Amino acid sequence: AQKVTQAQTEISVVEKEDVTLDCVYETRDTTYYLFWYKQPPSGELVFLIRRNSFDEQNEISGRYSWNFQKSTSSFNFTITASQVVDSAVYFCALSEVVRYGNKLVFGAGTILRVKS
């Protein structure tokens, strides 16, 4: 069965600090997709990134970067020079194909608090 583990329940940092959110996954599929979503206090989940299992290149988007390591089944997310607006719950997810749809299996989420 698919499983995603986010061991960090809550992280607090001071503005401008770098912070890394950990994600470890389990799957028996050889082809799979991983996602990160951000959930601000307003409630909606905001898509941040998608990574497929064949692409192990790290990706950087502004202050965000992602480190995908298949050998350790990890897909970690780093925010550089954190800002108060980064405060949110961050979810890592693994996609599983179901009949005519995609099911996202989510981790428990990591609450990030950035203090000024």
Added chain:
Amino acid sequence: ETGVTQTPRHLVMGMTNKKSLKCEQHLGHNAMYWYKQSAKKPLELMFVYNFKEQTENNSVPSRFSPECPNSSHLFLHLHTLQPEDSALYLCASSQIQGAGTEAFFGQGTRLTVV
């Protein structure tokens, strides 16, 4: 218009009430989903609809009844709920092209059952 819109944003209902949650997507996607987010469990998929056909039901109790009249609208009909059903109900949509397409979520309906 935002991509996925849910109404109402907040709902308080008694255990004997019947209510419905509404979701509308303006993205032209062909699949829509209901997810449940409660305090004690990770986000979990409840239902998947594709072209009005329900293709997934994750052992959801029958007091939750989905309806998908067309590819843009999704409802969740609620009746005789229990206090433990209090949660954030999130609607999502995606364009199905294998497993890699991201889902877009609405802001959710915060449901409280009293």
